[in-house]
Amino acid sequence: MRMRFKRWLVGRPLRNEKLHEEKFNVFWGLPILASDALSSVAYASEEMLLVLVAVGMLAYSQLTYISVGIIGLVILLIFSYIQTIQTYPNGGGAYIVAKENLGVLAGVTAGAALSVDYILTVAVSVSSGVAQLVSAFPSLAPYTVLICLILIALLMIGNLRGIKESAKLFSLPAYAFIIAVVSMLIAGFFKFQVGERITPPTLASLEPISLFILLKAFSNGCSALTGIEAVSNAVPSFKEPSVKNARTVMLLLGGLVILLFGGVSFLSFLYPVLPGFEGKTVFVQIASHIFGNSPMFYYVMGSSVLILLMAANTAYSGFPLLVSVIANDGYAPRQFSMRGDRLSFSNGIIAMSICSALLIMVFNANVSHLIGLYAIGVFISFTLSQAGMFMKWMRSKETNWRWKAALNGFGAFVTGIVVVIIAFAKFEEGAWIVVLIVPLCIYLMLKVKKHYSAIAKQLRVEDEDIQKINITEQHYVNRVIVPIQSINAASIRALRYARTISENVVAFNVSIDEEERRKIERKFHMLNTDIRLIVKYSPYRKVVSPLLRFIKSNEYNYEKGEVITVILPQFVVRKWWHSILHNHSRLFIQRELLKHKHIVVATMPLQLKDDEIIIK
């Protein structure tokens, strides 16, 4: 039944051949790779305003200057990344570029930082999507966190099913959103031109404008840049000529980010809005200023919610893939590199869902609180990736290397400064968490690698040693112990099996009192076998320690080098919930016994039906 539920939830297993995905051209690739970067339009301006509002009316003019700075950053990154695309046609994620050119530590750092940011992308995008929804339908407000969790669950299930198949369907929200925002920009500017001014809300100057506040606003604005690296990871997913297509998409993406983000920031300057006013997001306030309560308003709302979900979905394909590459290199637990039934990296998908759901619960789905942790990770990976490219040019000295190195070097320099700015300006707002977690991840990743390497070394046997090994010769005697609780179908089956694998079999029983002991001895005697029965006393029927004591005792006469096989029956039940009712002490016994290298545990399945007898 558990199986059937799983099937219903994630679908039938897929064959490996299905792995070859459809490749996309410019028209379909753009929206899929752009949703992360574009969707931040729905919260980036607001989070900047939220900081600036503290200084009162001046805020709205400052917003414009900061937005211009961020647009400059976009342009720089676009051209820097185009160089990455051309150099890494097989996909140049920050992890790979940094590892290849700057060494393992840089690669692992980029990987850790990016992983953290992917998880935050899900948390921020889903929270912001629900915030837009709640702004439009305030009666949903009490259920904000719940709705977020349901959406994450749906994203998880969708991705476990292997959601990529319907990539074209997923492109529509991005185009719908682009059309929505562009219409809003046009209508907004027009309305403003024809003189329909809205009185700006009066704001007292609460504190003097300071550099710190400007940097904080700038840091929040940087969240608009997350996701811009997506194209460079995805070069091999493009149709041929893939490099050229990817470059075109990168340029278009840059243009769109500038248009939408700059446009929305400028609209919040034209239509002075107040973050959090009436519990509505700035984006909703602007849309409602411009479109009132018309269908267009709901269209804008709907498309923004959808593109935010698409952004979360982008992270859902990015994170598991990144972690699987890291796991393949031995820096993360191996199970992250295994594909599930539906060929998706199920473990990565589940881990990501749990982490982002926890973040949403801890931060109460509050975008402003989550944004404190956001963007720093992605800028760390920008810096490392650009620095890696810079080193590459410095070493290769190929045609035009000076120009190329200058561009990537400048990119690394600027994004590095942004990392410092974000860490400094948002340290108290939560950046400190990331500043702690990224090194912790790096530490763990290096430990994992060390462990896997140590094991590989221990397991390795050189060719000359293989030839010296003699398997056929018997190196030791196999002894068998069959723990039995009573003479029943299971113990008889185990004793029979024991007989086929060894001449030296002992049945072992733990009784709680003298009466029980007599009873089992009497019944065992009836079996009329030469197998010895050992009975030990232990209240509460603890098995492991009496058994281990017996093995060590002179009575058993164990000799070093011999292997002892202990046979434990395991109930195999038909209904999944029946497994709750069995095998718990068995698992415990097995775990304890396997701590001894001379003990092998043989698990004997015991099929249970509802009304059938197991042996005759």
Added chain:
Amino acid sequence: MRMRFKRWLVGRPLRNEKLHEEKFNVFWGLPILASDALSSVAYASEEMLLVLVAVGMLAYSQLTYISVGIIGLVILLIFSYIQTIQTYPNGGGAYIVAKENLGVLAGVTAGAALSVDYILTVAVSVSSGVAQLVSAFPSLAPYTVLICLILIALLMIGNLRGIKESAKLFSLPAYAFIIAVVSMLIAGFFKFQVGERITPPTLASLEPISLFILLKAFSNGCSALTGIEAVSNAVPSFKEPSVKNARTVMLLLGGLVILLFGGVSFLSFLYPVLPGFEGKTVFVQIASHIFGNSPMFYYVMGSSVLILLMAANTAYSGFPLLVSVIANDGYAPRQFSMRGDRLSFSNGIIAMSICSALLIMVFNANVSHLIGLYAIGVFISFTLSQAGMFMKWMRSKETNWRWKAALNGFGAFVTGIVVVIIAFAKFEEGAWIVVLIVPLCIYLMLKVKKHYSAIAKQLRVEDEDIQKINITEQHYVNRVIVPIQSINAASIRALRYARTISENVVAFNVSIDEEERRKIERKFHMLNTDIRLIVKYSPYRKVVSPLLRFIKSNEYNYEKGEVITVILPQFVVRKWWHSILHNHSRLFIQRELLKHKHIVVATMPLQLKDDEIIIK
């Protein structure tokens, strides 16, 4: 390390002999068994008022009448239960009394209802304790749920450690609370007499008083009666003469409940208080009216928080014990009947903690919301227990049976009516959840029993059959398959072991391509053994289905009746977190193979160190 953490958390394992607890006399027994019943003083009156307040000023006089009704119920229950104590000197929990006299279904019903109520006792008591705390220190308000969860975690750890040892220490809060409330009563009446009246808050009559509202208030007041059955469960824990001591404690407990509950209800009539006024509990409001901000106020507060925690702690000893008795009878999963390292029923304790923590999270630690679910369970068990006693007298017809039957019969009748009242009056407030969950529990308990019985039947072998069985004769041939991924220390060890248990050994490899196949064949050839190597192709190295296909194939030539042993190495790691890095595919393979009754899985431990070589 996980082991060490566990040791630190729950302490060293205890020897079985430690199980004999200290028995208590009247003076120490009273406070331990009374805390559940007495602590409800801190919320019962408030929850009654909360309902009555809707009808305005009339509320406060109604409160007195309802309290008198509840006091009558207390007296009836005390005398009914004294009969149970005398008849069941070995402890007469509702489960046992109902099962013995009314049959399995009644027993299981009482057990399920009581279990649900134990869990609610924890949730309500902890929530109310924290509500008192937050009333006194309002700055803690945002952390209400968190504090509740921390307290539940502490209760869980304490009980896993086997908290009973310090029973005397635990009696102090109850006495401290009794002294606190009695002083409050004296001071309160005195202050009232000398004429210091407080103007009652003016309340508009919002709706006419109705029978429904009175019944709802009465139902909430019934929460004061939960825990009154504790004494009858604990008779064997008293010093001799245990029955007499238990009866004395029962009488004292009844007197105290009447004094404290009646007194506090009357105080809320004298000092008109408003539930929820300034976010303070009624109990805190009364205490602050009477004692102002003096040390006495904080003493009352502190003792009420402590006794509420003691009440939760009482449930922590009641629930695991009850469930262990039920599990011993086969109506609950067996692991509930096993004692942990510290001789406490760890699984019951953990299950209870999880359930009550979930309740607190879902209901946001709101006592008024939780109270809707409360009390109905305990009244179901009251009814069944009294009805069981009634049947007992009707059957035994011993001296004075008419009087005894009349008392218990009347008790059953009255508490049965209360069940109906609560179910009816609080249906919408949450009683419906309990009305659904109790039958669900009963259904599951019966299913569990059915399953265990079916299994016992399948495993049973009659004596005459035992004699017919011949174990010594070999019934089948044992074949061995050793799945190997490469020729390494682990696979060589497995092949050697395989050799000792069978002559028919096959090595089985899954390769992802032709090149891999050639490599493993070359290396295997070097081993120079007569063991056959089978190589199958599977991308992503899925092992199970190629292996099962191979077993079924003509190539393997498996004959019905033979047993196949598959040897799987298991990494045994030193550091607990290393286990995350291993054995996951092994567990999956084992689970799939064991679905086939002719396959035994032998698990071979592979000790991994950081720098040592496993085999020579």
